[in-house]
Amino acid sequence: MELTKLTYAMIKPDAVIAKHTGKIIDEIEHNGFEIVRLQKVIISQELAEEFYAEHKEKPFFGELVEFVISGPVIIMALHKDNAITAWRDLIGATDPAKAAVGTIRNSYGTSIGNNAVHGSADSESAVRELGLFFPELFGYDSDEQDDECSKDKCSDDDECCMK
Numbered sequence: 001m002e003l004t005k006l007t008y009a010m011i012k013p014d015a016v017i018a019k020h021t022g023k024i025i026d027e028i029e030h031n032g033f034e035i036v037r038l039q040k041v042i043i044s045q046e047l048a049e050e051f052y053a054e055h056k057e058k059p060f061f062g063e064l065v066e067f068v069i070s071g072p073v074i075i076m077a078l079h080k081d082n083a084i085t086a087w088r089d090l091i092g093a094t095d096p097a098k099a100a101v102g103t104i105r106n107s108y109g110t111s112i113g114n115n116a117v118h119g120s121a122d123s124e125s126a127v128r129e130l131g132l133f134f135p136e137l138f139g140y141d142s143d144e145q146d147d148e149c150s151k152d153k154c155s156d157d158d159e160c161c162m163k
């Protein structure tokens with residue numbers, strides 16, 4: 001697996017509630033993506049605000065955060081050559097009404113807010129978003145660092161402190 005061939009994808013609460021999860025996963029697999037990580041979670045408000053930090057000043061920020069924490073989402077790391085643009089092409093334009101026929105947002109989105117899926121915009125966003133939801137992909141486990149390897153608990157010959 002090459003980290004540069006990963007993108008962060010998410011099935012949003014509207015599509016999960018409408019029971020479109022299976023159909024969207026089917027499209028992901030049939031379009032040549034390998035699902036490297038997949039989990040159903042409810043995102044905390046704190047994490048949602050960090051995830052959407054780039055939109056903090058936008059008028060729809062509050063609504064956006066409320067929406068994404070309103071129910072379970074399916075979070076995924078997808079692997080493919082040019083995964084970021086390939087996934088953006090498959091999901092279509094932000095507004096489902098403007099998304100091309102056959103795209104996921106055209107098929108399953110119902111409004112600009114309820115647009116079924118998320119996709120990282122570029123490589124910088126992909127790394128940031130994957131790091132928020134799947135830190136272990138980058139060899140970083142925050143729990144382990146906190147519990148066992150914090151500086152005040154380490155002696156010079158502690159194995160965990162030499163990583």
Ligand code: RTP
Nearest residue numbers: 060064093094112113114115117118119120121
């Ligand atoms: P996403 O981040 O969810 O993959 O969507 P995107 O890149 O196509 O769109 P972006 O500009 O990043 O906006 C993030 C989400 O905010 C909602 N939005 N609402 N009311 C509005 O005018 C408005 N504009 C954007 C959308 O749900 C969009 O997915």
Ligand code: MG
Nearest residue numbers: 118119120121
């Ligand atoms: Mg975006």
